[in-house]
Amino acid sequence: MDLFSLFEACERTWVGDTIRQSIWLFPAIEAVHLLALGLLGGAVLMLDLRLLGVGLTSPTPSQLERQTRPWAVAAVVAMVFTGSVLFMSEALKLYASTPFRIKMATLLVVLIYTFAVRNPFARRATGVTALSRLVAGVSMLLWLVVAMAGRWIGFS
Structure with a gap:
């Protein structure tokens, strides 16, 4: 099965059909997706800003990583689930979407x-260093690209 056929099969599922036929399902699922994005963004930013030395001075990066991990994992799981369901409703459109x-x-x-x-580094970090700033900066840049590309999907 080629990639196009896989996308086509995803769109033809009862999930995709149901979402496309509903007036409120897509926006409701999208709202949950965006709420999870906010939760993830908060968890990521808290730790990355701590590694950058901006804002919080305590807890340690290790403690903060441990405290934010469950929230970040829950948010990623929610986003993957809602994103997959949303994908099924417009898979063919997304096939050609840069x-x-x-x-x-x-x-x-x-x-x-x-x-x-990032997380293994944060678990060992005791303070702010040039390397911690680099690790956090790369993380923030990559998450920003994901968020911007996601937003760009809506306009393409």
């Missing part, structure tokens, strides 16, 4: 970066 491809590629990169680099 912003969608940018968002998905960057999302994959930032999730790997977050769990393989």
Whole structure:
């Protein structure tokens, strides 16, 4: 099965059909998606700003990573679920969407970066250093690209 056929099959699911036929399902699911984005953004920004040395001076980056992790994971799970459902309602449109491809590629990169680099670094960080600023800056830039590409999807 090629990629187009996969996207076509996703759009033809009963989930995709139901959302497309409903006047309120897409906006309701989108609202949950955006609320989860806000939760994720808050969790990411709190830790990244702490690693940058902006704002909070306590708790330590390690403590803050531990405190924000459940919120960030819950938000990512909610966004993946709602995003997948929204995808099924307009998969063929998204197949040809450059912003969608940018968002998905960057999302994959930032999730790997977050769990393989940023979070392990934050768990060991004791204070603000040039390296902590770099780690936080890369994280913020990648999440910004994901958010901007996601917003761009709505205008394409």
